[in-house]
């Protein structure tokens with residue numbers, strides 16, 4: 001059976017690829033800014049705009065209906081980590097703006113925020129895959145998974161900021177070739 005947690009895990013595979021690419025790009029003193037911008041845009045539009053929307057707007061609320069607390073425990077921790085992730089993204093975005101305005105020293109801030117994001121997201125995804133999703137699979141019915149999958153699909157149909165899922169996956173593929181991942 002296709003499950004909602006499997007769909008989220010599949011997103012994680014792509015997000016982890018993106019993170020591996022970022023790690024390869026970090027600490028280059030002569031970076032290709034367009035590629036760094038593409039990575040930040042993918043985090044914003046795919047990892048956060050799409051994947052975290054699936055979790056925050058659909059998956060976590062259904063888990064709450066099935067008895068999970070949103071104020072403490074794994075969901076609260078996951079929500080908090082999404083916020084921490086957005087702070088790193090803000091740091092990367094500001095750093096890139098400054099860099100493009102000629103402030104070369106801000107490259108350090110870009111890489112620092114990328115490092116932080118990589119570390120945070122690796123731990124975050126491991127917790128979701130290994131702990132939260134296993135708990136969720138015990139709590140959700142077959143119908144719950146079906147409903148969630150349909151709602152996930154609807155997010156795509158409604159349209160996403162910055163492109164389609166196909167566009168995002170193509171961009172990750174292009175970046176992985178560029179950085180020889």
Ligand SMILES: [Fe+2]
Nearest residue numbers: 055078124128
């Ligand atoms: Fe998450």
Ligand SMILES: [Fe+2]
Nearest residue numbers: 008051055128
């Ligand atoms: Fe996730």
